[in-house]
Amino acid sequence: MAREVTVxxxxxxxxxxxxxxxxxxxxxxxxxxxxxxxxxxxxxxxxGTVLFSRLFTLEPSLLPLFRYNGRQFSSPEDCLSSxxxxxxxxxxxxxxxxxxxxxxxxxxxxxxxAGLGRKHRAVGVRLxxxxxxxxxxxxxxxxxxxxxxTPATKAAWSQLYAAVVQAMSRGWDGE
Numbered sequence: 157m158a159r160e161v162t163v164x165x166x167x168x169x170x171x172x173x174x175x176x177x178x179x180x181x182x183x184x185x186x187x188x189x190x191x192x193x194x195x196x197x198x199x200x201x202x203x204g205t206v207l208f209s210r211l212f213t214l215e216p217s218l219l220p221l222f223r224y225n226g227r228q229f230s231s232p233e234d235c236l237s238s239x240x241x242x243x244x245x246x247x248x249x250x251x252x253x254x255x256x257x258x259x260x261x262x263x264x265x266x267x268x269x270a271g272l273g274r275k276h277r278a279v280g281v282r283l284x285x286x287x288x289x290x291x292x293x294x295x296x297x298x299x300x301x302x303x304x305x306t307p308a309t310k311a312a313w314s315q316l317y318a319a320v321v322q323a324m325s326r327g328w329d330g331e
Contacts, residue, residue: 185308185311185312186259186260188308188309188312189256189259189312189313189316190256190259192297192301192304192305192309192312192313193252193253193256195300195301195304196296196297196300196301197249197253200245200246200249200250201242201245201249203296203299204245204246204248204249204296205236205245206295206296206299206300207248207292207293207296208232208235208241208245208248208292209232209236210291210292210295211288211289211292212232212235212236213232214288214292215285215288216232218281218285218288219231219232219235221279221280221281222235224238224240224241225240229241251269251272252293254268255316255319255320259316262320262323265320265323266323266326269320269323269326269327270323270327271327272324272327273323273324273325273326273327273328274327274328275327276324276327283328286321286324286325290318290321293313294310294313294314294317297309297310297313298310
């Protein structure tokens with residue numbers, strides 16, 4: 157049975173991202189983020205599958221972390237075709253969608269993202285793996301957007317992802 161993901165509702169936008177716990181974060185270009193996400197969000201499962209296919213190619217050691225009903229996947233293809241994993245992809249894409257929606261006020265997601273970080277830590281994800289996830293996200297965006305994936309778009313997404321990881325990494329604090 158699939159669990160529902162509760163993503164905080166967006167708050168009113170602010171002209172800049174408030175500093176997360178006093179640390180300065182450069183503002184990603186909100187319009188580039190929104191425009192590029194529009195193309196991806198039309199087919200989130202398809203594009204999310206590209207993201208995870210790339211992730212398993214770059215860091216195959218992550219595959220054993222995904223187990224559903226005690227089932228260990230024998231290959232990335234086996235995992236990527238599992239209904240339970242497809243549900244995980246949908247949830248990941250919802251989190252990215254929430255970050256895009258709140259790009260100008262990411263602090264509104266800070267508590268949620270820190271909790272998500274704690275959940276990932278609890279299942280054995282290493283904080284260092286988020287670098288590979290970031291590479292996989294940029295790869296997926298490049299494949300989806302083609303020539304519209306400009307250096308400015310890449311920089312904006314890199315900044316947004318860095319802010320998300322910064323908040324999620326608070327789930328590892330004290331470890």
